[in-house]
Amino acid sequence: MTFKRSFAFVFSCGLAAFAVAGSSAARAAEAAAAPARPDLAKGEATSVAVCAACHANDGSRGSPANPILQGQHPEYLVKQLIEFKAGKRDNPIMRGMASALSETDMKNVAAFYASKQAKPGFAKDKALAALGEKIYRGGIAERNVPACAGCHSPNGAGIPSQYPRLSGQHADYAAAQLVAFRGGLRKNSATMTGVAAKLNDREIKAVADYTAGLH
Numbered sequence: 774m775t776f777k778r779s780f781a782f783v784f785s786c787g788l789a790a791f792a793v794a795g796s797s798a799a800r801a802a803e804a805a806a807a808p809a810r811p812d813l814a815k816g817e818a819t820s821v822a823v824c825a826a827c828h829a830n831d832g833s834r835g836s837p838a839n840p841i842l843q844g845q846h847p848e849y850l851v852k853q854l855i856e857f858k859a860g861k862r863d864n865p866i867m868r869g870m871a872s873a874l875s876e877t878d879m880k881n882v883a884a885f886y887a888s889k890q891a892k893p894g895f896a897k898d899k900a901l902a903a904l905g906e907k908i909y910r911g912g913i914a915e916r917n918v919p920a921c922a923g924c925h926s927p928n929g930a931g932i933p934s935q936y937p938r939l940s941g942q943h944a945d946y947a948a949a950q951l952v953a954f955r956g957g958l959r960k961n962s963a964t965m966t967g968v969a970a971k972l973n974d975r976e977i978k979a980v981a982d983y984t985a986g987l988h
């Protein structure tokens with residue numbers, strides 16, 4: 774009886790210890806496998822302290838030359854920051870900004886902007902936007918320009934994580950990027966260099982004006 778009871782005691786203690794060790798090992802394995810969650814509060818702190826001068830506190834409308842970041846896919850934003858830092862996307866201002874960030878900082882600030890809702894914008898020139906809509910939806914068949922909608926989605930929201938949101942973006946910024954792709958200044962996407970290579974200045978302005986008002 775005594776023997777039986779002490780055996781049962783040892784056995785159950787052993788089992789409990791095993792169960793505890795097992796669950797903490799499982800938790801450690803889970804933590805190692807799952808990527809660390811981005812820290813939105815840290816992302817906001819970076820945005821307010823460093824980025825706000827040009828991108829506004831929450832990545833919304835700043836000057837038309839500075840892109841709207843709110844509502845953009847976080848993976849796309851992180852890709853841009855890594856490529857600014859590496860000089861693959863050539864911009865002296867953003868190279869400086871991105872160089873000061875670790876990859877964790879980039880993920881945090883990108884997640885912060887992505888957590889904000891993109892606000893609708895508007896097109897400025899009706900006739901120009903109509904030409905832009907034609908190109909956006911149907912491409913230009915005779916010059917093999919693909920429809921932008923195919924990758925950036927019909928409403929311009931993009932397709933996470935590869936294809937960025939274009940809807941509501943400043944037209945000046947979007948047009949400048951298309952010119953930069955075309956001229957080889959922005960060389961971080963062979964796809965977009967190929968698309969922009971076939972567009973003339975008027976078509977670039979048209980499609981940028983159209984996407985500014987798309988939602």
Ligand code: HEC
Nearest residue numbers: 823824826827828838839840850853854864866867870882
């Ligand atoms: C002094 C102004 C300025 C500051 C400060 C600044 N940016 Fe920028 N940012 C720009 C400009 C201008 C561009 C467009 C660059 C280009 O033409 O390629 C840009 C582009 C970007 C892009 C690319 C967006 C896209 O749609 O491709 C990201 C991401 C970005 N900035 C994030 C940041 C972050 C994060 C910070 C703060 C750590 C920051 N920026 C601080 C001016 C600024």
Ligand code: HEC
Nearest residue numbers: 919920921923924935936937947950961962964965968980
């Ligand atoms: C085959 C897919 C594809 C098609 C078609 C396409 N794009 Fe893109 N576009 C991309 C990808 C991918 C990127 C992101 C490049 C990067 O990672 O830097 C991009 C980026 C852009 C950007 C830069 C966004 C920013 O925030 O800096 C603009 C502007 C743009 N595309 C406009 C257009 C327009 C206008 C058309 C149609 C004439 C078009 N795209 C057609 C794939 C495509």
